[in-house]
Amino acid sequence: MDITYQFTKKRGNFGRQPLFCDQGPQICDSIVPLVAERKNYILRNPVHQQTQNTPAASKHQVNTIRAEYTHSGANHAEGGWPKDVNITDPEATQRYRRKIEKDDNYIHCVMSLSPGLEHYVLQNNAIDMYRAYYAEMSSVPGPERSSVRTVNVCREPAPGRCVRAVCWQPDGWQFAAAHALVDFDRRSLAPQPSYVWDASHPQAPLLTLGARDDAMLDVAYAPRVPHSLAASLLGGRVGVWDTRRGGDPALLCPPHIAHRDLARRLLFINTKSGQEFFSSGPHGVCKWWDMRNLNEVTDELIVDLVKSSTEQPNMATANGVSALEYEPTIPSRFMLGTENGLVISGNRKGKTAFEKLPAKYEAHLGPVWSLERNPGFLKNFLTVGDWSARVWSEDCRDSAIIWTPPSRHRITAGAWSPTRMSLMVLTQWNGALAVWDLLRHQHRPALTAQLCPEPLFSLRMHETGTLAACGSEKGNIYLVELSPNMAHTDKNDKALLTAMLERESKRERILEARLRELRLRQKQPERTASASALPTAADLAALTAQYALAVRRELAALS
Secondary structure, three states: OOOOOOOOOOHHHHOOOOOOOOOOOOOOOOOOOOHHHHHOOOOOOOOOOOOOOOOOOOOOOOOOOOOOOOOOOOOOOOOOOOOOOOOOOHHHHHHHHHHHHOOHHHHHHHHHHHHHHHHHHHHHHHOOOOOOOOOOOOOOOOOOOOOEEEEEEEOOOOOOOEEEEEEEOOOOOEEEEEEEOEOOOOOEOOOOOEEEEEOOEOOOOOEEEOOOOOOEEEEEEOOOOOOEEEEEEOOOOEEEEEOOOOOOEEEEOOOOOOOOOOOOEEEEOOOOOOOEEEEEOOOOEEEEEEOOEOOOOOEEEEOOOOOOOOOOOOHHHOOOEEEEEEOOOOOOEEEEEEOOOEEEEEEOOOOOHHHHOOEEEEOOOOOEEEEEEOOOOOOEEEEEEOOEEEEEEOOEOOOOOEEOOOOOOOEEEEEEOOOOOOEEEEEEOOOEEEEEEOOOOOOOOOEEEEOOOOOEEEEEEOOOOOEEEEEEOOOOEEEEEEOHHHOOOOOOHHHHHHHHHHHHHHHHHHHHHHHHHHHHHHHHHHHHHHHHOOOOHHHHHHHHHHHHHHHHHHHHHHO
8 A cells, every 4th residue: 555645736836935034133112011901910920820922823735545445255155166166057056065065074963963953953943932931920020119209399589588388189189288487475477378280380479369468278179069268377367268269268257156266277077068178276175167157166175174073164274176087987086185195086976075085095295186986997096296207096095006206307298198098208308208018017117318407397298109299398399209119009018017917906905904914913912902991980989098198297297
């Protein structure tokens, strides 16, 4: 390959011969230095930077060796033929075949390779290559990959107000959020609007709900009227909103009918109209309302635990309510979580105050922040308070059957998964979301995700079980999606959870019976000791004689 290249140029293009001569210096221009810039000059010694202010006037052209490539190949459809054999000529190929077949090496190669070739040919003919083998065997489930991811964040237009409650619209992807920022004296510190959001469009709220200079503390959608919702207010009143008419309240109860203190919680109940709800607050009174007429209450109950059927409840000793629970499949029953750590079971069909509040559970030392029944096992319910969450059974009133270890950060809210009965979700003060699966672990959460640095205050699960809305202290609502293995129930989960809850309930009943037996044994020696300590007639006579003798001695000493 030739690596040289010849350049040609005419002699006339070379130019004339340069002639140089000596000449003295000549000033073309004089630039006077600036005094102000001279003062800003700083001498640096040493200088670790090279400077080159002259323009580059060089140009290089280099001839490099070029590599030339060609594409070549061989057609092996008829085997490898020599170059001098024309494969398109049948006579030439036939002569070459006869020549190779007469060679002794060809015969030995064929005899040595034929047994292996025959084996693989017979093997290919015996096996059906196009058949799906082992199709009748069940597929092995893959490893579970539990995950939680934040799909959207709904940021409040006026940040800084805590999200007090979140409620999903029935059979929809819209949700309402109640925002309120109050001080220690329960006075509002910011404007009071709340919002209705769409889970798929978190950029701006769909509707702004106003309450006439009153903050919302809880909000709930009507189960049979998806465009209507009810809310409890900071001033003690309750109101009804129609999302089709705008953000102004459609109805508000009169002040003289409202609660004495703030209305903290509100829930709809199962009735024929589907438009009745009840509310309560820290003053210790539950009121039932009909959203079609808020000028009067349909029922009222003082949350005071009386000891007999003849005793009347008193507002002075009523228990402040911090959480409400209602199960639509049990229309006449409800549950209350109080500020002093009690969980009270209620029955609206009771005729007396003792029958309306028949049972209580000493759940926590502080207020009960969340209270919810298990959707698959109605006898078991979840309570959240202090630094732990507990699972209770209605058969065991002295102690919970399952409880979480004390957390380093306070647990603020909790809820069951509506689709996976063994799953419960908890929010914490440090902004973390803890997912507990009782069938996997009972001493630690199955998954913990850090959603935000600020505390989380409210939590509500979507009816599909795959999405959860968590409200934070700064007014942000985090929409969290759970992985499919944490949102769906397997075929054996219900039987396993039933066995586990029955086992734990039986264990607690045995411990309660043993504790009652020990208490009874402690009381029996006290009764026998007190009975043996009573004085007899002989003891009284001896004491009388001793007293008379002492009196005579004192009289003799005086005389």
